[in-house]
Amino acid sequence: MAEYQTVDHDVLVVGAGGAGLRAAIEAAASGLSVGVVCKSLLGKAHTVMAEGGVAAALANVDDRDSWRVHFADTMRGGQYLNNWRMAELHAREAPARVRELEAWGALFDRTADGRILQRNFGGHRYPRLAHVGDRTGLEMIRTLQDHGIHKGIDVHMECTVLTLLRDGERIAGAFAYDRERGRFRLFRARAVILATGGVGRAFSITSNSWEYTGDGHALAYLAGAALQDMEFVQFHPTGMIWPPSVRGILVTEGVRGEGGVLRNRDGKRFMFEDIPENYRAQTADSEEEGWRYTQGDKDARRPPELLTRDHVARMIVREVKEGRGSPHGGVYLDISWIKERLPNAAEHIRKKLPSMYHQFMQLAGIDITKEAMEIGPTTHYIMGGIRVDGDTQMSTVPGLFACGECAAGLHGANRLGGNSLSDLLVFGQRAGEHAARFARNAAAVTIDAGEVDEEASRALAPFARASGAEGPYQVQESLQTTMQNHVGIVRTAHEMERALGEIESLKQRADRVVVPGNREFNPGWHTALDLRHLLIVSEAITRSALARKESRGGHFRDDFPEKDAAFAGFNHVTRTGADGTMQLTREPIPAMPAELAAIIKEMQS
Numbered sequence: 254m255a256e257y258q259t260v261d262h263d264v265l266v267v268g269a270g271g272a273g274l275r276a277a278i279e280a281a282a283s284g285l286s287v288g289v290v291c292k293s294l295l296g297k298a299h300t301v302m303a304e305g306g307v308a309a310a311l312a313n314v315d316d317r318d319s320w321r322v323h324f325a326d327t328m329r330g331g332q333y334l335n336n337w338r339m340a341e342l343h344a345r346e347a348p349a350r351v352r353e354l355e356a357w358g359a360l361f362d363r364t365a366d367g368r369i370l371q372r373n374f375g376g377h378r379y380p381r382l383a384h385v386g387d388r389t390g391l392e393m394i395r396t397l398q399d400h401g402i403h404k405g406i407d408v409h410m411e412c413t414v415l416t417l418l419r420d421g422e423r424i425a426g427a428f429a430y431d432r433e434r435g436r437f438r439l440f441r442a443r444a445v446i447l448a449t450g451g452v453g454r455a456f457s458i459t460s461n462s463w464e465y466t467g468d469g470h471a472l473a474y475l476a477g478a479a480l481q482d483m484e485f486v487q488f489h490p491t492g493m494i495w496p497p498s499v500r501g502i503l504v505t506e507g508v509r510g511e512g513g514v515l516r517n518r519d520g521k522r523f524m525f526e527d528i529p530e531n532y533r534a535q536t537a538d539s540e541e542e543g544w545r546y547t548q549g550d551k552d553a554r555r556p557p558e559l560l561t562r563d564h565v566a567r568m569i570v571r572e573v574k575e576g577r578g579s580p581h582g583g584v585y586l587d588i589s590w591i592k593e594r595l596p597n598a599a600e601h602i603r604k605k606l607p608s609m610y611h612q613f614m615q616l617a618g619i620d621i622t623k624e625a626m627e628i629g630p631t632t633h634y635i636m637g638g639i640r641v642d643g644d645t646q647m648s649t650v651p652g653l654f655a656c657g658e659c660a661a662g663l664h665g666a667n668r669l670g671g672n673s674l675s676d677l678l679v680f681g682q683r684a685g686e687h688a689a690r691f692a693r694n695a696a697a698v699t700i701d702a703g704e705v706d707e708e709a710s711r712a713l714a715p716f717a718r719a720s721g722a723e724g725p726y727q728v729q730e731s732l733q734t735t736m737q738n739h740v741g742i743v744r745t746a747h748e749m750e751r752a753l754g755e756i757e758s759l760k761q762r763a764d765r766v767v768v769p770g771n772r773e774f775n776p777g778w779h780t781a782l783d784l785r786h787l788l789i790v791s792e793a794i795t796r797s798a799l800a801r802k803e804s805r806g807g808h809f810r811d812d813f814p815e816k817d818a819a820f821a822g823f824n825h826v827t828r829t830g831a832d833g834t835m836q837l838t839r840e841p842i843p844a845m846p847a848e849l850a851a852i853i854k855e856m857q858s
């Protein structure tokens with residue numbers, strides 16, 4: 254019989270990034286017992302790496318902005334596969350959530366008259382991103398953490414959830430282990446909120462932290478919840494590519510928002526060559542107009558470098574494939590050129606982009622005020638995730654909620670930059686509110702001790718296997734290589750079918766990995782336990798991408814390069830079948846209310 258510590262909470266939040274902290278704050282405000290489980294130390298969540306800003310239609314810089322414009326931009330960016338109710342709520346509520354964060358102590362950059370400053374970002378019609386230099390995510394985490402510690406929330410740091418537990422059809426809690434000593438913990442809870450972030454560690458080149466192993470997606474799937482839109486993975490166009498030790502580290506879109514331009518090895522601004530028809534009317538047709546836009550000219554249109562991330566990433570890949578890339582397989586991002594326009598350019602860059610300046614100086618020996626950065630696409634975000642109700646954020650399992658990157662719906666086929674941070678605030682608040690309401694009205698839960706013992710035995714199995722088999726790191730590396738090479742930015746049926754075969758083989762290898770040593774301070778064991786989650790999300794991504802025989806948003810098929818209207822009216826939904834295999838279905842998107850459809854039509858010009 255497994256030994257474990259038992260902890261009781263009304264609401265259990267798994268994840269302590271922006272979404273998890275905001276959810277915990279809201280749930281605790283109702284007076285219930287709230288626990289937060291985080292994989293690393295509190296304050297170290299991947300949200301701190303979000304740099305450019307939080308999107309909210311405050312209209313502080315351009316008074317033409319409104320929630321209606323933000324809603325239309327989000328739907329257009331998502332290629333209209335979004336959950337329109339979530340897109341509406343997000344656009345309406347983001348300004349209030351940002352002002353709330355300010356009231357809690359967030360120190361945003363300011364306009365000359367003292368209001369929150371906003372900058373340009375890809376896919377947003379007007380300057381919309383409230384920011385703190387290029388360290389916005391860090392300021393968000395600092396503020397939420399400082400506010401949250403006064404709410405009586407219990408924090409269980411360096412603790413990883415192994416499985417979710419159910420009492421009949423409803424959620425009942427979670428079984429976990431502490432990473433320091435390897436001891437098991439059983440959390441009983443009337444409601445559980447998943448806020449675990451993304452899946453980037455399934456790929457070899459990623460901007461994501463080590464924590465992003467698809468835990469929330471896989472935990473929900475194994476508990477019987479549905480996943481949605483898993484084919485839509487966002488490859489951020491600008492990640493560092495040299496030296497190899499820093500490959501994949503994010504270069505914020507704020508660089509382009511402040512006037513940075515993309516050039517190929519010949520010095521040409523190639524983004525002007527291919528502007529999507531649905532963005533042509535809003536995109537500058539000259540370098541001069543694009544520059545004026547970045548400097549606040551309301552009569553100018555945005556430069557093509559600020560088109561949506563999916564398009565920019567594919568354009569970069571095109572330049573590389575056609576032999577016009579940089580020496581290390583990328584292109585150049587140049588902000589230093591603005592010295593031609595501004596007399597104090599170097600000081601301006603260091604003020605607006607302090608983290609980028611130090612990042613390149615320290616990691617690559619490059620002074621971005623004087624020379625261009627070498628960049629290329631990096632796995633950054635997944636639009637797909639746990640299928641949730643737009644208003645409550647509850648999954649298809651009663652009592653199980655999800656918010657932030659591990660929840661699907663808001664972003665559709667492609668996320669606009671900056672919408673992630675406002676997503677965390679808006680739907681973190683909603684998840685916390687409705688999870689607390691569910692918990693308050695729910696009966697006490699009962700845990701199946703046999704299920705707990707079975708999970709404990711599975712977790713300890715790598716220690717008991719005979720020596721001589723391979724370790725978990727080799728399996729993880731093989732999976733990352735498979736996903737990067739066969740289910741990356743440009744996809745084909747042949748390559749993805751090959752990936753599915755390799756994933757099946759990797760499942761068998763993962764079941765045989767051996768971990769030496771004991772449970773204390775054992776990163777090899779942690780990696781072995783992560784493999785199940787990584788393999789689940791990798792299979793879901795691949796099966797969904799294989800089924801979508803078109804190119805849309807973050808999903809590009811070289812064998813089906815055009816958008817197909819036949820795929821416009823549904824989401825792919827993934828569930829566990831009765832036989833334990835992964836099942837994929839098409840779920841129709843509900844008809845949009847006439848008033849929202851009218852907004853989209855109005856904003857199309």
